[in-house]
Amino acid sequence: MKHIINLCLFFALMLFSSESTLAQNKKTTIIKNADTKWWKEAVVYQIYPRSFKDSDGDGVGDLKGIISKLDYLKSLGIDAIWLNPIYTSPNDDNGYDVSNYRQIMKDFGAMEDFDLLLKGMHERGIKLIMDLVVNHSSDEHEWFKQSRSSRNNPYRNYYHWWPAEKGKPPYRWSCFDVNSDAWKYDAQTDSYYLHYFSQKQPDLNWENPKVREEIYDMMKFWLDKGIDGFRMDAFQFASKDTTWPELPKGYEKNVIKYYGVGPHLHDYLQEMNREVFSKYDIMTVAEGAGSSPEDAMQFVDPDRKELNIAYHFESVDIGKHLKDFGLVKYKDIFSRYDNAFKDKGWLSIFLANHDQPRMVSKFGNDTPKFRAISSKMLSTFVMTMRGTPFYYNGDELGMVNIRFDNISDYNDVQTKNKYLELKNKGGDLKAYIEEQKQTSRDNSRTPFQWDTTQNSGFTSGTPWLKVNPDYKTVNVIAQEKDPNSVLNYFRRLVQIRKNEPTLVYGNYTLLDKENPDVFAYSRELNGKKMLVLLNFSAKMASFNLGIALNKSTIVLDNYPNTSKITNSTLRPYEAVILEFK
Incomplete structure (x- = not known):
């Protein structure tokens, strides 16, 4: 039995490899004029x-x-x-x-x-x-340790500092700080440093070319x-x-x-x-x-x-x-x-x-x-x-x-x-x-x-x-x-x-725009058209596309054993990908 299973796996892999090669060749042909990356x-x-x-x-x-x-x-x-x-x-x-x-x-x-x-x-x-x-970096980065050590340190300008003698710095919001203030007072040099996020994440001063050189x-x-x-x-x-x-x-x-x-x-x-x-x-x-x-x-x-x-x-x-x-x-x-x-x-x-x-x-x-x-x-x-x-x-x-x-x-x-x-x-x-x-x-x-x-x-x-x-x-x-x-x-x-370049490079067109439950759109490339129907609701939802679906084939449906779309209705959270020959 083990040998039979291995043999079946071998032929399955050979078939998959062959299909993958054919799909790749097909893909190359279809998108030969596209800006591919x-x-x-x-x-x-x-x-x-x-x-x-x-x-x-x-x-x-x-x-x-x-x-x-x-x-x-x-x-x-x-x-x-x-x-x-x-x-x-x-x-x-x-x-x-x-x-x-x-x-x-x-x-x-x-x-x-x-x-x-x-x-x-x-x-x-x-x-x-x-x-x-x-x-930003951590306040435990060596750059910041040096920067906060004195106002004359060579790394001082690696960060944004505001001397206290100039008064309170202009208010800036901090995403993570308890006080929601992005300027943190630092007694060591009687100055404030800027941190848009946590006070342990001081913002780097990108105006300093030395900072940019270090990062590059x-x-x-x-x-x-x-x-x-x-x-x-x-x-x-x-x-x-x-x-x-x-x-x-x-x-x-x-x-x-x-x-x-x-x-x-x-x-x-x-x-x-x-x-x-x-x-x-x-x-x-x-x-x-x-x-x-x-x-x-x-x-x-x-x-x-x-x-x-x-x-x-x-x-x-x-x-x-x-x-x-x-x-x-x-x-x-x-x-x-x-x-x-x-x-x-x-x-x-x-x-x-x-x-x-x-x-x-x-x-x-x-x-x-x-x-x-x-x-x-x-x-x-x-x-x-x-x-x-x-x-x-x-x-x-x-x-x-x-x-x-x-x-x-x-x-x-x-x-x-x-x-x-x-x-x-x-x-x-x-x-x-x-x-x-x-x-x-x-x-x-x-x-x-x-x-x-x-x-x-x-x-x-x-x-x-x-x-x-x-x-x-x-x-x-x-x-x-x-x-x-x-x-x-x-x-x-x-x-x-991966096997359908239409889904990568194809044009997108929104359909049934005002439908409150269904997100429907087409993807088209070099004469090939695919249609995606998505019900974002927990109920049966209808759609009106003005497209004859009987000329399409189902590529994938998230409900099992669906062979065709017979009407303009989707089941709760149904997703269907259709291909028009």
Whole structure:
């Protein structure tokens, strides 16, 4: 029997290889006149290393843990991994406060582990994209230690300082600080330093050319190791208007406009491109690319020679839940951005990351009845829109928000500091915790759910953040065995996208625009047309497209055993991909 199974596997692999070759040849023919790039065609999978897999029992995920799961990652069909920060850090903001850009955080391992990880990824055809956290450093970075030591230190101008004798500095909001003031008094030199985020994350002074030189040299260090690109964390804030104008009323409603995209930001990016990016074939991602499609284009217009993928926030900054925002308005966001980018530039497509709640909890329905089917629907959306899909670890299982009841269970500096601020002001702490159950970043940071053993197979020790109790049913092992699982549906989606250039490069057209429940759109390339129908509601929903569906064939449906669409109605959270011959 074993020999028969092996023989069957051999022929299956031969058939798959043959089909893959034919699909690739077909793809090359169809898109021969398109501006093709590997980073446009890639499916990017984001790994939050602290929560992915722990190899040594200390409760914290690490590089060896990721290495042990490389075959699983390969099985997903993904092309690249975006790895959240692994640099040395005191972990005030889980690695986004870097104290040494050229060393690996001890929690995660050593540089030898990183080298093995990179080698293992490349052997499996997977590229590595690293976070570049250079709007700010840690206050424990040697640069800042020197900078705060005296006003005459050579590193003083590596950061933004305001001498106390000039009076109180102009108010600036801090995202993570308990007092919501971005200027922190430092008695050692009787001065204030600027921190847009935590007080342990002082902002670097990009106006200083020495800072830029140091950072460019550090970037080359990693690129020369063989990594395949950078995601620019919070870089929209790197350039400040150092005249510090008074903030207008209502500034807090558009923080990026008044805090980011400063007067020299694009100068810095163009210099970075000349000095670093232009020398490598890499992916470069602009996080938070302005506050409009026009702003975003400034970052990725090929003629400007800056970055190549815009990662804007408008599609996720919609409040607690999509049902409160409204699908019609949501469709308009994607359509506006697509229209602005239809001729040049490139977008990312995503619904979740480490700074957002779980995808299915925000945009779908995480009740037991609808968790799996709505998760499949959302994955269909991410994989069929125009742009490079960024997909967060665990969403391929349909992981959901953990919804902690007590502040003591939270780890996120943003959640904890805002709780303390509210407590100091006598605010409604119970209401705040209820809100965090839906919105806290810790909802997406709970450990990855591998199996049904203790702590979901993530660690043999005590996990740094509690495991979601639903891991007994929502885990890799259970879903591997189920051909209709969220996991196996995701794998099919990835292969469909990779074999269908229409889903990568095809034009996007929104259909049935005012439909409050159904998101319908077509993708067309060189005479081939595909149609995507998505019911974002928990009820039967009708649609009106003016298209004869009987001339189409179903490529994929998230309900099993669907052979054709017989009417203009979709079941709850149904997702259908159709192809017109």
